[in-house]
Every structure is written in C-alpha cells, then in structure tokens.
Amino acid sequence: MREKRVPPGMMPFGPGPGRHHPGGPVQKAADTRGVLRRLWGYLRPYALQLVGVSLLVVATTALSLLHPYLTSRAVDDGIVPGNLHALARVAGWMLLVHVLAAAGTYVQSIAMIRISQGTVRDLRRDLFTRIQALPLRFFDRNPHGELMSRLTNDTEAVSQTLAQSVTRLVSSTLSVIGAAYAMFALNVRLAVAALITLPLMLVASRAIARATREGFRERQSCLGAVNAIVEEMTTGQRVVKLCRHEHQAIAQFDEANAALRRAGIKAGIWVGLMGPVMGLFRNAGFAILAAAGGWMVLRDWATLGTVAAFIAYAQHFSRPLNEIAMIYGTIQSAVAGAERVFAILDEAPERDAPERERELADVRGEVVFDRVSFSYVEGQPILKDVSFCALPGQTIALVGPTGAGKTTIINLLTRFYDIDSGSIRVDGYDIRDVTRESLRRSLGIVLQDTFLFADTVRENIRYGRLDATDEEVEEAARLANAEGFIRRLPQGFDTPLSEAAGTLSQGQRQLLAIARAILADPAILILDEATSSVDTRTELQIQEAMLRLMDGRTSFVIAHRLSTIRQADCILVIDGGRVVERGTHEELLAAGGAYYALYSSQYQLSAKPLRTAESAPA
Numbered sequence: 344m345r346e347k348r349v350p351p352g353m354m355p356f357g358p359g360p361g362r363h364h365p366g367g368p369v370q371k372a373a374d375t376r377g378v379l380r381r382l383w384g385y386l387r388p389y390a391l392q393l394v395g396v397s398l399l400v401v402a403t404t405a406l407s408l409l410h411p412y413l414t415s416r417a418v419d420d421g422i423v424p425g426n427l428h429a430l431a432r433v434a435g436w437m438l439l440v441h442v443l444a445a446a447g448t449y450v451q452s453i454a455m456i457r458i459s460q461g462t463v464r465d466l467r468r469d470l471f472t473r474i475q476a477l478p479l480r481f482f483d484r485n486p487h488g489e490l491m492s493r494l495t496n497d498t499e500a501v502s503q504t505l506a507q508s509v510t511r512l513v514s515s516t517l518s519v520i521g522a523a524y525a526m527f528a529l530n531v532r533l534a535v536a537a538l539i540t541l542p543l544m545l546v547a548s549r550a551i552a553r554a555t556r557e558g559f560r561e562r563q564s565c566l567g568a569v570n571a572i573v574e575e576m577t578t579g580q581r582v583v584k585l586c587r588h589e590h591q592a593i594a595q596f597d598e599a600n601a602a603l604r605r606a607g608i609k610a611g612i613w614v615g616l617m618g619p620v621m622g623l624f625r626n627a628g629f630a631i632l633a634a635a636g637g638w639m640v641l642r643d644w645a646t647l648g649t650v651a652a653f654i655a656y657a658q659h660f661s662r663p664l665n666e667i668a669m670i671y672g673t674i675q676s677a678v679a680g681a682e683r684v685f686a687i688l689d690e691a692p693e694r695d696a697p698e699r700e701r702e703l704a705d706v707r708g709e710v711v712f713d714r715v716s717f718s719y720v721e722g723q724p725i726l727k728d729v730s731f732c733a734l735p736g737q738t739i740a741l742v743g744p745t746g747a748g749k750t751t752i753i754n755l756l757t758r759f760y761d762i763d764s765g766s767i768r769v770d771g772y773d774i775r776d777v778t779r780e781s782l783r784r785s786l787g788i789v790l791q792d793t794f795l796f797a798d799t800v801r802e803n804i805r806y807g808r809l810d811a812t813d814e815e816v817e818e819a820a821r822l823a824n825a826e827g828f829i830r831r832l833p834q835g836f837d838t839p840l841s842e843a844a845g846t847l848s849q850g851q852r853q854l855l856a857i858a859r860a861i862l863a864d865p866a867i868l869i870l871d872e873a874t875s876s877v878d879t880r881t882e883l884q885i886q887e888a889m890l891r892l893m894d895g896r897t898s899f900v901i902a903h904r905l906s907t908i909r910q911a912d913c914i915l916v917i918d919g920g921r922v923v924e925r926g927t928h929e930e931l932l933a934a935g936g937a938y939y940a941l942y943s944s945q946y947q948l949s950a951k952p953l954r955t956a957e958s959a960p961a
Contacts, residue, residue, distance in 0.1 A: 370848075378681050382501070385465050389458045396454045400510055403447035406440050408525060411655030413437050419648030459505035467498045470684055476692035479759045483719075488574030492567040497680030500563070504677035508670045515663035515670070522660035526653060528643055531575035534634040536658055537657045540628040541640040542619060544664055548671070551617050556675035558610030563679045565603040572596050585823055625661040632657055693779065703781040706866035707770050708735040708897030710756065715765035718753060725751050727920045728765070733913070738898045740908035742941060749901045752870050752917070756899070757786055769867070787865030787896075789889075793852040800829055802837040803855055807863035815862060823858035823888040825851070850885060857888045868898040905942050914938065 386393065413433055421430025473724040474490060486786060576592050583592050636650035710733040717726040726748050733739045741749040754760050755767060758779050767774050774782055787807075796801050804816045811819075817836065820826045828851055832838040841845070846854075860868065871890060886907065902908045909928045916924035916937045924937050931938035 373752050375678055376611075378678050378685060381685055382462075382681055385462045386458070386505075389461060392454060392458055396451050396458070397513065399447050399451040399454070400513045401517060403444045403451065404514050404521060405496050406444040406447070407518065407658075408521045408659060409440050409771070410437065411522075411525070411652045411659060413440070414655050415646075415648035415652035416534055417648075418651050419646055423647060436848055452506075453508050456506045459502050462505060463502040466501065466684060467494065470494055470498065470687055473688050473690065473692060475696055476694070477687075477690055477756075478693040480719075481690055486571035486575065488565045488571030489573060490687070492570040493680075493683050496566055496570070497563060497683045500680035501677045501684070508673050508677075512667060512670045512674070515666045517666070518659050518663040519911065522656045522663075523622045526656050526660070527753075529652060529656075530639075531728075533632065533636060533645065533650070533653050537628060537632045537653060537660065539623045541664075544624045544661075546665070547620050548617065548667075551613055551620065552671045552675070555610065555613040555617070555671070556679070558613050559605065559676040560608045560679040560682075562603065562606040563676070563678075563683060565599065565606045567683070568599045569596070569603050569677070607811055608784050621661075621664065628661060629654065629657060701772065701781075703769060703772060703777040703785060706785040708866045709733065709768075709770050710739075710867065710897060710899075711768040712752070713766045715755065715762050715767060717751060717760065717762050719760070724763075725920050726755070729917075729920070729922055731915055731922060731925065732767075733858055733897050733899070735897055736895055737912040738893060738900060738910070740900045740902055740911035740914040742902060742905065742908070742914060742938065747917040748920045749917050750871060753788075753871060753899065753901065756867075757788070758782060785866045787863050787867070787871060787892075788869045788871070789853070789856045789859035789860050789892075790871045791867075793849075793856040795840050795847075795852060795855065797839075797841055799834075799837050800832065800855065803840060804858045804862060807859035807861070811862050816858075818954065819858045819862040820855075822861050822891050823854050825854035825858050825885045825888075828854070852886060853885055857885065857892055861888075861892050866896060868896045870898065870900045870902075905945055906956060916941070940943075 375741065391451070413448060417430055417433040417437075421433055421770055471494060474494075513742055523538075525533070526537055572595060576596070583589060632653060633650075635643065636653060639645040640647055712729050712731050715726055715729045716724060718724045729748075729752065729912055731739070741752060743749055751760075755762055756774070758774055761775065769777075769782065769785070770879075796806065801813065801816055803818060805811050807819070808815075817826065820829055829836055829838075870893075900908055900911065908914060913925060914928060915922050916931070918937060924931055924934065926934065926938075932942060
C-alpha cells in the first residue's frame with residue numbers, strides 16, 4: 344500500500360477547521376462591515392445598473408406612498424360629501440399608481456437578478472481560482488465536502504440575498520422615511536401617537552437579529568459538516584462496504600444531520616419570532632393611533648380622511664420596519680456565507696517569489712537531493728539529511744517500509760511541499776528558484792490510484808497535454824498498450840467515463856494514466872507503486888508500457904514489489920527518513936543488509952547473516 348503522510352490533527356476524516364463539532368461552540372465571525380465592503384468590491388462593476396435600480400426603487404416607493412394620501416382624498420372629497428365623480432377620479436388615480444408601481448417592481452427585480460447572478464459568478468470564479476492555487480497543506484486539513492459547501496451553498500446564500508433582499512431593504516427604508524415625513528406633515532400629534540411603540544420595536548428587533556445571525560452562522564457550519572460527510576462516504580463507499588461500516592457511517596451522518604436540524608430549528612425560531620413580536624408592537628401602535636385619532640375627530644382636531652390616511656401611513660411605516668427586521672435575518676445568512684467564502688480567499692496561495700521566477704527549460708533530467716530535511720509538523724521530521732544524485736536517463740528506485748518517507752521525497756521533488764533545509768536541484772537549478780509551473784511541466788507522474796475525470800477516454804488521455812491532436816492521443820494509447828481495450832469499449836476513445844470509472848479495471852485505469860504521461864512527454868518520470876494492484880498478466884502489460892515511457896527519461900520508481908526494480912540503475916533503501924543503503928540490485932543483495940532482508944521476506948531466500956540497517960553503508 345502506498346504510504347500517505349498526513350500531519351497529526353489533519354486526517355481527512357477528522358474535523359478540520361471548517362468542520363463543525365456537533366454540539367460544540369460556534370466560532371466568532373469576522374467584522375460584518377468588512378465583509379460588506381468586500382462584497383461591494385464585487386458589486387462595483389455593476390454600479391451603473393445599481394443606480395438605475397435605485398432610481399426605480401425610489402420611484403416605486405414614492406408611488407406606494409401616494410396611496411394613503413389618495414385614500415384621504417377619497418374619504419374627504421368623495422365618501423363624506425357623497426361626490427361620486429370625485430370618488431371615481433381618485434379611484435382612477437389609485438389604479439394608475441398601483442399599475443406603475445407593479446411594473447417598476449418587476450423591472451427592478453429582473454435587474455437585481457442579473458446583478459446578483461453576475462456578482463456571485465465573479466465570487467464563485469475567484470473562489471474556485473483560489474482553491475486551484477492553494478498548497479496541498481490546505482487540503483490536508485480541510486474536508487473536500489466542506490469546500491464544496493462553500494463553493495455552492497454559501498455563494499448561493501449571497502446570491503439569494505442580493506437578488507431578493509437588497510431592493511426590499513432599500514424600498515422599506517425609504518418607505519419608513521417617507522411615511523414618517525408624511526405623518527408629521529399631516530398632523531404632528533397623530534404622528535407622535537403613531538410612533539410611541541417605535542423604541543420598543545427597535546430594541547426588540549436588534550436583540551432578535553443578533554440571535555438570528557448566530558443561528559444562521561451555526562446552520563451554515565453544520566451544513567458544511569453534512570456535505571463533508573456525504574462527500575467522504577460517497578467517495579469511500581467501497582471501503583465502507585468492505586469494512587462493514589455502513590451502520591457507523593449512518594450513525595456519523597445522523598449525528599451531523601441532527602446537529603444541522605438543531606441549528607436549523609434554532610435559526611428558524613429566531614426568524615419566526617421576529618414577525619409575531621413586530622406584529623404585536625405594530626398592532627399596539629394601531630390601537631393607540633385609532634383611539635387618539637377617533638378622539639381628535641370627535642373634537643374636530645382632524646378629519647376622518649386624515650385619520651384614514653394616518654392608519655395607512657402607519658402601516659407603511661410599521662410594515663417596512665417589520666420587513667427590515669426580517670430581511671436583516673436573511674442578510675445575516677448571506678454574511679455568514681460570505682465570511683466562509685472570504686476565509687478561503689484569504690488563504691495564502693501557492694506562489695513563487697518574484698525574485699525566483701526562472702523558467703526551467705530544455706530539461707536534461709539531472710536531479711540532486713543535497714542534505715534535505717523535511718517535516719509536515721514542526722518538531723516531527725519525516726526526512727533527515729537525505730542526499731542522492733540521479734543522472735539524466737537513470738532509473739532510481741525507492742524502497743523501504745511504509746511510512747519511511749518515499750512518497751515524501753516525491754512530494755518535495757514536485758514542490759507539493761517545500762523543504763525545511765538543504766536543497767533539491769534539477770539540472771543545477773534549485774527548484775525553489777524556478778517557477779512551479781515550469782518544474783511540473785517537466786515531470787510526469789503515474790500514481791498507484793489513478794484519477795480519471797468525468798469525461799471521455801480521449802479527453803482523459805489528452806489531459807497530459809491539452810493541445811495534443813486526436814492522432815497523438817491514439818498513438819500515446821498504443822504505446823501504453825491501452826489501445827486494444829479502448830477499441831473494445833462501446834464508443835472507443837469517445838466512451839464517457841465517470842470519476843470512479845467503475846467499468847474499467849485497475850490495470851486499465853493505470854494504462855490510461857501511462858498513456859497520459861506518454862502524451863505529456865516529461866523529462867523526469869515518477870512511478871508510485873504503479874503495478875501493485877493488478878494481476879500478473881496486466882502487470883506485464885503495464886511494465887512493458889512503462890519501459891517505453893521510461894526510455895531516455897530520468898525515472899523515480901517507488902516499489903514494494905522488488906521484482907519490478909531489478910534493472911534500476913540505483914536502489915535507495917529508505918528507513919526512518921534516511922537513506923540507509925544504496926546500490927544496484929546485485930550489490931545490495933551481496934551486502935546482506937536492509938535490502939537483502941526486504942528481498943528475503945518476499946522471496947524467502949536461504950538465510951545468511953544479515954547486517955542491520957544501522958550498520959549498512961549509506
């Protein structure tokens with residue numbers, strides 16, 4: 344089995360920083376104003392369209408505020424004196440106002456949908472781009488499902504809020520201001536009576552909104568945890584079934600699902616509480632206004648139409664306040680999602696220093712490790728003072744027990760991680776002085792577990808070099824001994840594959856990976872246990888393809904099956920993060936040290952006195 348070094352506390356199935364512990368505390372969110380400022384940065388390209396929407400909002404709000412005034416005119420000029428002509432005229436104006444307001448609301452809704460979708464498209468693009476630029480250390484500590492949740496659920500929360508809540512918030516705010524101005528203009532005493540409950544409404548809405556935000560933040564975190572579990576269990580379904588852990592998987596999901604349910608109920612309760620509380624204060628205000636208005640009408644201090652207009656304006660004042668409070672809860676959901684998105688965007692990308700941007704070109708393939716030491720976690724070294732040299736065209740085999748550091752050597756050569764001390768040079772250049780892109784362009788990797796994309800066979804091979812022609816793709820498949828089984832597939836090279844590629848055997852997947860590497864034509868080749876999971880006949884096909892691939896290239900081969908590396912130019916025996924032996928197959932067998940012990944354990948050679956790994960020459 345291929346080794347995989349993951350630092351403690353960063354296991355793929357363990358709770359990382361983005362995963363919620365059911366029943367645990369909710370982390371404090373970032374500054375809301377800062378999040379809104381950053382969101383405005385994404386809205387700025389649509390500033391002209393936002394101005395147009397704002398003008399429409401002002402117009403529709405002004406039209407809606409005309410309704411109470413027209414109501415007062417209908418009562419005082421039409422109903423009370425019995426003037427049907429005046430009543431009909433006012434009714435016509437009311438109809439026109441409502442038609443224009445409805446049309447303006449529809450247009451502004453369409454415009455905001457376009458703005459919100461464009462904004463979130465840009466945000467989602469930047470998030471995905473940043474994920475592509477992050478180092479592997481980030482993925483070691485963050486579950487994939489959690490990242491998917493941020494890319495989908497959290498950005499969608501922002502989209503929904505921008506599309507539905509922003510214009511409503513602006514419109515409600517303008518309605519409150521306009522209604523208050525109109526009430527004071529009509530009658531100061533009635534205006535004061537109408538606003539008696541306002542301080543209590545503000546205090547209650549502020550307290551409920553604060554609790555609502557906490558609830559939405561916890562819900563988003565729990566949703567990310569559920570997505571992470573679903574992604575992990577779906578990807579690892581074969582292992583789950585093989586180990587008969589279906590019940591444990593269900594229990595783990597149920598725990599996270601229950602936490603999401605509790606968080607959803609909590610958030611929903613606070614959101615649902617806002618309406619009744621605001622309604623209570625609003626109805627209390629209406630009762631006070633009706634009593635005060637009736638008393639003033641009886642004393643001829645106000646007309647019946649004025650009181651009717653006040654009741655309508657009071658609705659225009661209190662209903663938007665209630666709506667603002669409700670919208671605030673929705674905005675908190677978007678802010679919580681945006682915070683999680685910006686947390687990823689704030690992660691430091693895998694970037695080359697400006698002074699170290701040399702392009703590695705015309706690579707011959709000389710690779711030198713010079714006293715390299717490395718640790719995933721500070722204080723826990725994985726490689727210790729490793730030195731070796733691979734000349735152009737040589738094959739270097741890395742053997743040793745699981746966890747010895749073999750795959751770590753490959754991770755450092757590819758600059759998935761940077762070394763702690765020493766140097767790694769390719770053709771005399773320290774790989775930290777060249778761009779990662781040019782370094783990786785010179786490398787070809789065939790792993791034990793081949794990853795195939797949800798695309799056709801042809802495009803999966805073409806992934807090695809995207810500008811390759813169909814003829815070059817098919818030639819690479821032929822050289823990799825893959826053309827035969829590809830032609831037998833239902834649609835040949837155009838057969839679609841899923842990510843899991845369940846219709847292909849492990850050996851066929853490996854042959855596609857070799858074809859991909861052949862097409863890339865790298866100067867340096869890395870084979871990580873490429874034949875460990877196949878039968879003998881398929882292994883011969885793969886070995887034949889690999890020999891073609893390795894011809895003329897500097898190759899690093901990680902192998903537990905020692906029969907595959909007998910012809911290597913140099914075999915490095917890695918143990919405890921050190922090179923404890925080096926030499927050819929025959930030299931190491933003759934030395935009778937660690938390699939001899941490994942070989943004997945596989946092929947049960949007749950025993951001879953073994954030298955310990957510690958005493959073997961390095």
